[in-house]
Amino acid sequence: MKKLLIQTSCILVLTLLLTGCDIGDDVQCPSPLTGALTSTETDLVGEWVLSAIVAEDAVDLTNDQVSNPSTDIYSQYSACQRDLVYTFGNDRKYKVEQGLTATNCQNKQTLQGTWRLSNxxxxxxxxxxxxxxxxxxxxxxxxxxxxxxxxxNNVDGFTITTLVVFTYTKSE
Structure with missing residues (x-):
């Protein structure tokens, strides 16, 4: 289930988790993103909370002894798995927090970087x-x-590959 958490909840962050690797002297790291925000980018400023995960194909992730596949992945996740928040700042800095507000979460994560929205x-x-x-x-x-x-990986041990839509709602 931990592997599933990383695969689904942190889709935007998956490649960012590689930052702890030794990349050697030959790799040029990207510069942090800078500059004034555009009018479109200001729409993204603020805190965004994961609010829905919907799959194209039904999947059964709940080990409840009942075959009940659903396209609603969000409802099949624990509170810790659903606890994902992005915060985008006016200064182009962002952070993503996983498992910090739900009770008794393991594998808490925080990543920080810079962002840009173009179209x-x-x-x-x-x-x-x-x-x-x-x-x-x-x-x-x-x-x-x-x-x-x-x-x-559904509860029966089968792997299902499907298109998933992750939705985030802006906090007020």
């Missing part, structure tokens, strides 16, 4: 890693979503 492309830089992903704002720009192909 629908969100670019994140931390250490020597960069991640680009497409996001789509919802109506009134109070939510944003991103898609990713995710491999799940």
């Amino acid at each position: 629908i492309n969100l670019n994140l830089v931390v250490g020597c890693s960069t991640q680009n992903t497409e996001i789509e704002f919802g109506e009134n720009k109070t939510t944003f979503s991103q898609e990713a192909t995710v491999r799940f």
